[in-house]
Amino acid sequence: MERFFRQMRGLSAATAHLCGLIAITLVLCPTVVMADPIRGAGSTFAAPIIARWAENYEKARMDDGDFSSPDWTVDYELVGSLAGLMRLDQPELDFAASDMPVSHEELAKHGRQQFPIVLGSVAVAVNLDGIEKSGINLTGPVLADIYLGKIKSWADPAIKAINPNIALPDLAISAVTRKDGSGTTFIFTEYLSSVSPEWKATHGADTLIKWPVGTSVEGTQDLIRAVQATKGAIAYADFGQVKRANLPYAAIGNKAGKFVKPGPEGVRAAASVASWDEAKDFAVSLTDQPAEGAYPIAGATFAVVSRKIGPHRFGRVQDFFRLAFENGGKDAEALGYVPVTPQMVSQIVKYWLKKDTAASQ
CATH class of the missing domain: 3.40.190.10 (Periplasmic binding protein-like II)
Structure with a gap:
């Protein structure tokens, strides 16, 4: 898992029935269109829990959960916090995970948001x-x-x-x-x-x-x-x-x-x-x-997100971490982490709303 993980599950039973086995489907069924994954990079410290949350996110998609984004997968590359932050300038990256908090001034300079996702x-x-x-x-x-x-x-x-x-x-x-x-x-x-x-x-x-x-x-x-x-x-x-x-x-x-x-x-x-x-x-x-x-x-691991990715992709990142906050606490504890508290989640959601409002003005 030290290099790269990609979770690629979630095809519906109907699609699987029409195209045969899933492994064959991706090759033989041209009508199947996979949505772009949510892409992240950074912390090796938090990589095990991000991997587990990615699995949960896919399951929510397969179970017709009420989360808004249509995407089924999360790709996360373990490159270290510094490299993850540096890759935020790449247009395809949705979030970086960093165990080092970024200063308010640096976030404002680059049009980014930051919020804690797990403690350890x-x-x-x-x-x-x-x-x-x-x-x-x-x-x-x-x-x-x-x-x-x-x-x-x-x-x-x-x-x-x-x-x-x-x-x-x-x-x-x-x-x-x-x-x-x-x-x-x-x-x-x-x-x-x-x-x-x-x-x-x-x-x-x-x-x-x-x-x-x-x-x-x-x-x-x-x-x-x-x-x-x-x-x-x-x-x-x-x-x-x-x-x-x-x-x-x-x-x-x-x-x-x-x-x-x-x-x-x-x-x-x-x-x-x-x-x-x-x-x-x-x-x-x-x-x-x-x-x-x-x-x-x-310490805490923070998700850092650039506003340059646009409201749709930013909403997908919020969607992923909202599911993690709501349903991923036990997984975090099982892996030796501490989930953010409900009070902190409330603060994070208010922070999202405040920043969303500011960005739209």
């Missing part, structure tokens, strides 16, 4: 023998020093001090990072910048980082494979994919001094104290929030 956590995965999932603690300053190249061994006193009950091996730490423009990288480095003045001054928060140490790979799947193949490895990736890969992951010390595991509960706690009402275009950071149960490396 970035897990810190490790490959250490004898470490159960979330059986190791790490803090922000320790993580920053690892990625600055200052902490080089799992037996470093700074790591031992927060893991007194673990026999840590004297094994070199092998950091694995993303070399493509990644929103997951943005969330992770935004967190490092909030806990380490040195990291903030030398590297900051961005989708592309010139990493001081480690091995850089493209995409989440290559990153996970690199961790699985390397003893002593450490890396960052979305929680759901780390969990499905059966990789051990760390509990991270938060602002309240609690070690919190990645996952829905910690994300909900972080989102509960975020200033959604005050932010323009929902540009909110969930990293290092002060709630007691907050997981500190949390």
